[in-house]
Amino acid sequence: xxxxxxxxxxxxxxxxxxxxxxxxxxxxxxxxxxxxxxxxxxxxxxxxxxxxxxxxxxxxxxxxxxxxxxxxxxxxxxxxxxxxxxxxxxxxxxxxxxxxxxxxxxxxxxxxxxxxxxxxxxxxxxxxxxxxxxxxxxxxxxxxxxxxxxxxxxxxxxxxxxxxxxxxxxxxxxxxxxxxxxxxxxxxxxxxxxxxxxxxxxxxxxxxxxxxxxxxxxxxxxxxxxxxxxxxxxxxxxxxxxxxxxxxxxxxxxxxxxxxxxxxxxxxxxxxxxxxxxxxxxxxxxxxxxxxxxxxxxxxxxxxxxxxxxxxxxxxxxxxxxxxxxxxxxxxxxxxxxxxxxxxxxxxxxxxxxxxxxxxxxxxxxxxxxxxxxxxxxxxxxxxxxxxxxxxxxxxxxxxxxxxxxxxxxxxxxxxxxxxxxxxxxxxxxxxxxxxx
Amino acid sequence: xxxxxxxxxxxxxxxxxxxxxxxxxxxxxxxxxxxxxxxxxxxxxxxxxxxxxxxxxxxxxxxxxxxxxxxxxxxxxxxxxxxxxxxxxxxxxxxxxxxxxxxxxxxxxxxxxxxxxxxxxxxxxxxxxxxxxxxxxxxxxxxxxxxxxxxxxxxxxxxxxxxxxxxxxxxxxxxxxxxxxxxxxxxxxxxxxxxxxxxxxxxxxxxxxxxxxxxxxxxxxxxxxxxxxxxxxxxxxxxxxxxxxxxxxxxxxxxxxxxxxxxxxxxxxxxxxxxxxxxxxxxxxxxx
Numbered sequence: 001x002x003x004x005x006x007x008x009x010x011x012x013x014x015x016x017x018x019x020x021x022x023x024x025x026x027x028x029x030x031x032x033x034x035x036x037x038x039x040x041x042x043x044x045x046x047x048x049x050x051x052x053x054x055x056x057x058x059x060x061x062x063x064x065x066x067x068x069x070x071x072x073x074x075x076x077x078x079x080x081x082x083x084x085x086x087x088x089x090x091x092x093x094x095x096x097x098x099x100x101x102x103x104x105x106x107x108x109x110x111x112x113x114x115x116x117x118x119x120x121x122x123x124x125x126x127x128x129x130x131x132x133x134x135x136x137x138x139x140x141x142x143x144x145x146x147x148x149x150x151x152x153x154x155x156x157x158x159x160x161x162x163x164x165x166x167x168x169x170x171x172x173x174x175x176x177x178x179x180x181x182x183x184x185x186x187x188x189x190x191x192x193x194x195x196x197x198x199x200x201x202x203x204x205x206x207x208x209x210x211x212x213x214x215x216x217x218x219x220x221x222x223x224x225x226x227x228x229x230x231x232x233x234x235x236x237x238x239x240x241x242x243x244x245x246x247x248x249x250x251x252x253x254x255x256x257x258x259x260x261x262x263x264x265x266x267x268x269x270x271x272x273x274x275x276x277x278x279x280x281x282x283x284x285x286x287x288x289x290x291x292x293x294x295x296x297x298x299x300x301x302x303x304x305x306x307x308x309x310x311x312x313x314x315x316x317x318x319x320x321x322x323x324x325x326x327x328x329x330x331x332x333x334x335x336x337x338x339x340x341x342x343x344x345x346x347x348x349x350x351x352x353x354x355x356x357x358x359x360x361x362x363x364x365x366x367x368x369x370x371x372x373x374x375x376x377x378x379x380x381x382x383x384x385x386x387x388x389x390x391x392x393x394x395x396x397x398x399x400x401x402x403x404x405x406x407x408x409x410x411x412x413x414x415x416x417x418x419x420x421x422x423x424x425x426x427x428x429x430x431x432x433x434x435x436x437x
Numbered sequence: 438x439x440x441x442x443x444x445x446x447x448x449x450x451x452x453x454x455x456x457x458x459x460x461x462x463x464x465x466x467x468x469x470x471x472x473x474x475x476x477x478x479x480x481x482x483x484x485x486x487x488x489x490x491x492x493x494x495x496x497x498x499x500x501x502x503x504x505x506x507x508x509x510x511x512x513x514x515x516x517x518x519x520x521x522x523x524x525x526x527x528x529x530x531x532x533x534x535x536x537x538x539x540x541x542x543x544x545x546x547x548x549x550x551x552x553x554x555x556x557x558x559x560x561x562x563x564x565x566x567x568x569x570x571x572x573x574x575x576x577x578x579x580x581x582x583x584x585x586x587x588x589x590x591x592x593x594x595x596x597x598x599x600x601x602x603x604x605x606x607x608x609x610x611x612x613x614x615x616x617x618x619x620x621x622x623x624x625x626x627x628x629x630x631x632x633x634x635x636x637x638x639x640x641x642x643x644x645x646x647x648x649x650x651x652x653x654x655x656x657x658x659x660x661x662x663x664x665x666x667x668x669x670x671x672x673x674x675x676x677x678x679x680x681x682x683x684x685x686x687x688x689x690x691x692x693x694x695x696x697x698x699x700x701x702x703x704x705x706x707x708x709x710x711x712x713x714x715x716x717x718x719x720x721x722x723x724x725x
Contacts, residue, residue: 038521038524041521041523043521043523043524043527044469044523044526044527047527090708093716093719094658094708094714094716095657095658095714096463096654096657096658097463097466097468099466099467099468099469099523100462100463100466100468100650100654101654102468102469103468103469103471103472103646103649103650104468104647104650104651104654104701104704106472106646107472107644107646107647107650107651107697107700108647108651108697108698108700108701108704109701110644110647110697111644111647111693111694111695111696111697111698111700111701112694112697112698112701113694114644114691114693114694114697115685115688115690115691115694115695115698116690117691117694118689118690118691118694119688119690122689136538210476210534211531211534211535213527213531214527214528214531214532214535216527217524217527217528217531218527218528218531218532220524221520221521221524221525221528224520258539258542258543259538259542261535261538262534262535262536262538262539262542263535263539265531265532265534265535266532266535266536266539269528269531269532269535272528276515276518276520282519284518
């Protein structure tokens with residue numbers, strides 16, 4: 001009960017409501033911009049920008065001498081942009097790879113930030129300035145005006161991104177085409193970078209410079225699992241960002257005095273894990289189930305083919321059409337365990353492809369159709385391989401159905417001729433009188 | 438040895454060790470992975486502390502090496518499951534780091550282990566944190582750990598020099614001539630983890646990234662030969678550590694922060710003035 005009361009108290013507290021709204025809008029903004037950054041392969045630039053905000057914050061504080069959030073954020077934006085440009089410039093002009101440069105810029109800027117932070121804490125005002133809160137984020141320390149600034153900026157970011165959605169989409173997927181259309185790609189590139197830096201900067205007070213990157217990256221890759229359309233991905237990513245922002249804030253308020261950033265990141269990562277496991281189409285569980293199904297289907301087909309071939313051998317040797325195949329013969333020919341063989345034989349029996357008499361099996365009429373088709377497909381495939389110059393291996397399925405349904409077609413005739421030549425024509429045909437056998 | 442000398446020794450050892458490992462990271466385009474490992478090592482240290490209830494160096498090394506390898510493994514796992522590689526690095530390290538920070542603030546609040554320490558290191562206290570091993574006189578713990586890791590790294594690099602070289606420059610060929618590329622990869626990741634944790638006490642988890650990447654990047658702009666690059670990189674590491682210490686005492690600021698900044702300044706100088714690959718020499722040669 002007390003937990004519930006506490007939750008109620010938290011939810012009805014005016015400041016907490018503001019903070020929740022702020023982290024929600026922040027989550028949306030960074031989720032939205034993060035998706036575009038992800039597709040432009042710029043996710044880690046966000047990480048560098050976040051780390052590089054630290055020196056900017058300290059410089060602004062040293063210059064002004066008091067903690068005015070607007071000034072600190074302007075400082076952070078400037079050093080963030082400088083870092084982003086350093087990365088692009090050094091990558092373009094030296095042999096170093098982008099990841100090395102990102103890492104270098106990130107750590108050097110952060111180190112410089114630490115130097116400045118120690119300088120700040122020596123100044124009389126800086127001692128209790130709480131600038132160190134920027135490292136891990138302390139959403140609870142946000143007061144009314146800070147939150148309004150954060151929420152307002154986040155809202156503007158969302159608005160600008162949705163207005164420029166088409167242009168940014170084009171810039172992301174086909175920059176050359178965008179340039180050809182006469183879009184100002186350089187300006188758009190700069191604008192996007194500025195939006196990204198702004199999202200990072202408003203986030204650092206709540207999430208902290210070290211973990212801010214997660215709010216850009218994690219919701220967007222979680223969203224990537226659910227859809228292939230950029231529009232849907234952006235909306236989902238914004239939603240995930242909002243959920244993790246709010247969940248993280250609530251969790252850290254529960255713990256009283258715990259940093260907010262880590263909780264937001266953990267919430268976002270849980271959403272990512274859930275998406276990775278359960279997303280339709282690309283989720284691991286679905287993929288895994290699909291693989292099991294596919295394995296099963298392949299094994300069923302193998303067994304049907306084996307039974308058909310055994311019946312065919314028997315027919316060719318003795319002229320009898322009513323032969324039987326033992327479980328052991330199937331299992332040993334395919335090197336399956338007896339248990340597995342029996343399970344699959346049972347499945348096939350239920351599907352009506354097989355008849356069982358004790359330990360021995362034969363095909364029903366339906367099973368004969370299926371087995372004939374499978375064996376024919378395999379042998380047509382072999383013909384395709386042997387006569388690559390004539391047939392395309394990938395058209396195996398069409399060729400097979402041609403051979404069965406339209407044996408008078410010239411290509412089908414040629415294949416039937418070849419099958420005869422190699423003694424490969426399936427001997428027991430369910431299509432009596434239809435041209436084969 | 439005097440107080441100052443100990444700090445300089447420990448800083449230089451950290452600079453050398455990180456600088457040499459860093460060369461391979463840069464050549465194999467694994468710098469970001471090292472950044473990730475240096476963050477998630479925090480979790481390894483916290484877990485080691487929570488399980489063993491001691492701050493003993495060995496537990497820390499083992500815990501850090503394990504979490505470091507887990508990081509490398511998870512990144513590999515996600516990127517083979519359709520997540521872009523840079524994004525999978527981002528997810529893994531932020532998550533592990535966040536868990537580490539939460540654990541610290543929940544359980545380890547009243548001990549020596551605190552977040553600021555983990556981030557920025559406390560090289561100032563290194564000379565007083567002494568331990569007595571076997572027949573040796575009492576020596577600073579950070580010095581012992583760094584020496585062990587340094588010697589270990591040197592042994593590994595010397596033993597597998599050829600393998601490291603080939604896998605760095607031509608992984609396909611390495612695989613073709615039968616070098617266990619994956620094993621070498623994880624060996625390197627293990628080296629990064631233990632190097633990070635050994636430098637952790639002195640320079641902190643984040644700034645160790647600067648020591649790993651910057652000297653190697655500077656060295657890479659000066660030479661095309663791996664052996665020269667390794668030596669230069671170690672040299673830059675030492676230079677940054679020494680100059681960083683003196684400028685920090687002069688300005689009265691964080692030592693580890695100023696070591697990282699000095700690393701950045703060295704890189705900037707090399708980037709501008711390197712005789713072959715520097716910005717200025719390139720500008721000059723292209724204008725002629």
